[in-house]
Amino acid sequence: MTSIARRASLIAGLCGSLCSMVAFLAPAAATAQTASTKTVVIRVAYPAGGPADVAARKTQVPLQASLGQTVIIENVPGASGSIAASNVLNAAPDGNTLLVTTGNDLILAPLAMAQVKYKPENYRLAGVLSITDFTLVTNAQHAFASVDDLIESARRKPQKEMTFGSWGYGSAPYLVAADFAASAGIRVLDVPYKGAAPVIQALLGNEIDMAFVPLAPNVLELVRQGKLKAIGSASSTRSPYLPNMPTLNEGKHLKQFVYSAWAALFIPASVPEPLAVRLNQSLAEVKKSEDYKRFLADSAALPDSPTTLAQAEAFYRGEMQKFRAIAKSVNLQAQ
Known part of the structure; x- marks a missing residue:
């Protein structure tokens, strides 16, 4: 009963x-x-056409079928995803206004920007949409044989800072590069750009030495063409897309250096538990489909199994702890 x-x-x-x-x-x-007929609005924290937006749109139709509700996508870009995040948080807690953003941005924006007032704990992770490892790539002008070669070369020239591209102060690539420099004992200079695409162009134009970027299809193709050099992935296992590329942990100087970029579906923490569970289970059904698995492979994303709500929340808490610890270690201050 x-x-x-x-x-x-x-x-x-x-x-x-x-x-x-x-x-x-x-x-x-x-x-x-009423709940079954109300439109579900997914607010994407980035412009249309980006990886998170594409992943959200890939789930739109199957989620609509699973939930029995109309699902629409709205793009609300800006301020490292914090505009969309705040917008969703202010909506009715009925499970019908959802957020798609990267977990990295949702966690880091309040640590880097003083105007962001929410906390990551104000949201629950309903499920990850796609995940890929951050990969250290250099411009083709460099001929480092390995991550050890890169680190030792930088140590021999301490007066010359190596330049890293990022998409701004406090962004995930900024934090990953800062942790890399601290762990390797080298000096680096952050060069901010407005996103991943300008960073890739800067690498191709030899404007910067290197960057930590998600292993997206365009990056993968540039590496295969020899236009970028992949030094290693910030992962515990090698990438299935570049099996000859070592992980950064296979060298002498870095251990347990693991960072991923992941887009996900979030809900306000105030959403009732039954609605949160229902959404999690619907997303899990989408991710089990062969069509979605093909989409992940075509996106150079890692294979990713569905998770329960409890498993998703455990992963989210772990990511919060990791990035907060790194932010503290590099003295990240909200500006």
Whole structure:
């Protein structure tokens, strides 16, 4: 017997009237009907066409079928995803206004920008949409044989800072590069750009020495063409797309250096548990499909199994702890 049925039975017994039970169940039925017909809005924290947006749109139709509700996508870019994040947080906590962003940005924006007032704990991770390792790439002018070669070369020239491209102070590539420099004992200079695409162009034009970037299809192709050199992935295992590329942890100087870029579906923490579970389970069904698995492979994303809500939250907490620790170690200050 479900909890609703037990409550209905108890009321019926106490009142001694079938009408009482009907009166009790009718509002619940009406509420369920309203929830099932209301449009679900997914607010994407980036412009249309980016990796997170493409992943969100790939889930749109199957989520619509699973939830039995119309699902629409709205792009709300700006301020490292914090505009969309704040917008979703201010919506009704009915599970019908969702956020797609990268977990990295959702965690780091409040640490780097004073105007961002939310906390990562204000959201729950419903499920990861796609995940890929950060990869250290250099421009083709450099001929480092390995990450050890790169680090030792930088140590021999301490007066000359190596330049790293990032998409701004406090961004994930900024933090990963800062941790890399601290762990390797070298000096680096951050050069900020407005996103991944300008960083790649800067590498191709030899404007910067290197960058940590997600292993997206365009990066993969440039590496295969020899236009960029992949030094190693920030992972515990080698990439299935570049199996000859070592991980950064295979060298002498770095251990347990693991960073990934992951786009995900988030909900406000105030959303009732049954609605959160329903959304998590619907997303899990989408990710089990062969069509979605092909999409991940075509995106150079890592194979990723569906998770329960509890597993998703454990992963999210671990990422929060990791980035907060790194931010503290490099003295990241909100500006």
